[in-house]
Amino acid sequence: MKKTLGPVSLTALGVGAVIGSGIFTVIGVAIGGNQMSAASLADSPVIDLILHHGAVAGRPGAGPALAVSLILVAIVCALTGLCYAELASMIPIAGSAYTYTYATLGELVAWIIGWDLILEYAFSNMSVSVGFAAHVVDLLDWLGLKISPKWLSPAYLPLGLQDLQGRDIYLPGWHGGFNIPAFLIVLLLTVVLVRGIKESAETNNIMVLVKIAAILVFIFFGISFIHPGNYVPFSPNGWSGVLAGGSIIFFTYIGFDSVSTASEECKDPQRDVPIGILATLVVCTILYIGVAMVLTGMVPWQSVAGDGAPVVNALKRVSLTPGGHRLHWVRLAVLLGAIVGMISSILVFQLGQARVWFAMSRDRLLPSAFSKVHPRFRTPAFATWVAGVLVAIPAGLFDVGTFAEMSNIGTLFAFVLVSMGVIVLRYKDPKRHRGFRVPFGPVIPVLSVLFCVLLMAGLPAKTWIRFFVWLVIxxxxxVFYSRKRSEFYAPEA
Structure with a gap:
């Protein structure tokens, strides 16, 4: 590839990838938590089970202290991003973590990461799709169109559903409905991906500008409606809440790996990749902290728990108060920016999920149907359709918090393996050419592993159980299928 990218281009690429749906949707789940009426082992974060030797009442919210969570997440991403960059620079082709580990650490580790990436991509897009639907509901409300919430909200609501006055629309549990907008957007974009899409740099830049503009509009207009009393207490659940908030919001940052995977096209990867990763994380962290501080200053932090569209709903609440009428059009601008951002995120991650399946099938680890290319559109149509259906149906059934938890544990586990891979290869293959080398020897990879495990410990016990079940499957x-089809399989005599 041509070596044309410098630090500014890499930073723009990273910011465009990181600024997506999380800043408009999952931020509410991280701030508000998932408080239960009674203590439960399954719903308690693992770190609380270890430190408190018992169950707590659900996952605590970070409250206004989410700003601290975001700084922690940025540090972890910086450490992991440097490890990712070294691994990517060792492989002469562009690709995913699956491709890199297959070429460096072998088939079994590659299978584990590939299987993990399927989980990560799927649940990430389910989360984004539910957030998209919540914003569509807000857009319909802004236009004055009233549709039954039965068909606009997940069938299962762990915290129930309330109107802006706090009145119950649905009690916690199943309510027999279906989130139609979340279901339809995934299927619609699946059709687009099957037919083939070539996203130009200009289009991507426009989307990035729209998303950033929506964020800045929210911060600029919302800052004058901050009530300092909403910041007290600043950290209502202490370090447990800070850690849980960081664990939930983590996956919204994973776009930073686009910087490391572009190392092959850098003019000076040793200098430009660290600058691109760190600059991306600094810019995005400032934007995220700005949104978190304005959001928790405008409305009480408890009010955004379980909200799929906390930013625009905060604008709506404030617009109903004296002097808030001027936020009516601000809310529309933020709504449209959020919707554009989420559509682009769903498109990119659905594309990535299908390509992981395609790569694993090409290596004969999944059935050959997943690597078949459509004769007309020249896309992996079967893999794309399967990925679309498996994301669309759950997106209609469950809430954003459940999906965010599963996506995050998958992402963090993949980053643990990538960081460990750097350490292993330093000893196993020290003379191999590295376009980029993580500084300070094994210190940064070890810290990356430790911090990722710490963030994983902030997730509920039931999320760990589900994740281990997925890995066992x-x-x-x-063992019983993929290994025997592999090109490296040698049956015993």
């Missing part, structure tokens, strides 16, 4: 598939 994957290993069973590998």
């Amino acid at each position: 994957g290993l069973v598939v590998y």
Whole structure:
């Protein structure tokens, strides 16, 4: 590839990838938490089970202290991003973590990461789709169109559903409806991906500018409606809440890996990649902290718990108060920016998920149907359709918090393996050419592993259980199917 990218281009690429749906949707789940009426082992974060030797009442919210969570997440991403960059620079082709580990650490580790990436991409897009639907509901409300919430909200609502006055629309549990907008947007974009899409740099730049503009508009207009009393207490659940908030919001930052995977096209990867990663994280962290501080200053932090569209709903609440009428059009601008951002995020991650399946099938670890290319559109149509259906149906059933938890544990586990891979390869293959080398020896990879595990500990016990079940299923598939089809398989005599 041509070496044309410098630090500014890399930073623009990273900011465009990181600024997506999380800043408009998952931020509410991280701030408000998932408080239960009674203590439960399954719903308690693992770190609380270890430190408190018992269950707590659900996952605590970070409250206004989410700003601290965001700084922690940025540090972890910086450490992991440097490890990712070294691994990517060792492989002469562009690709995903699956591709890199297959070429450096072997088939079994690659299978585990590939299986993990399927989980990560799927649940990430389910989360984004539910957030998209929540913003569509707000847009319909802004236009004065009233549709039954039964068809605009997930079928399962762990915290129930309330109107802006705090009145119950649905009690916690199943309510027999279906989130139609979340379901339809995934299927619509699946059709687009099957037919083929070539996103130009100009289009991507426009989307990035729209998303950033929506964020800045919210911060600029919302700052005058901040009530300092909403910041007290600043950290209502202490370090437990800060850690849980960081664990939930983590996946919204994973776009930074686009910087490391572009190392092959850098003019000076040793200098430009660290600058691009760190500049991306600094810019995005400032924007995220700005939104978090304005949001928790405008409305009480508890009010955004379980909200799929906390930013625009905060604008709506404030617009109903004296002097808030001027936020009516601000709310529309932020709504449109958020919707554009989420459509682009769903499109990119659905594309990525299908390509992981395609790569694993090409290596004969999944059935050959997943690597078949459509004769007319020249896209992996079967893999794309399967990915679309498997994301669309759950998106209609469950809430954003459930999806965010599963996506985050998958992402953090993949980053643990990538960081460990750097350490292993330093000893296993020290003379291999590295376009970029993580500084300070094994210190940064080790810190990356430790911080990722710490953030994983902020997730509920039931999320860990579901994740281990997923990994066990994957290993069973590998042992009884994939391993025997692999080109490296040698049957015993």
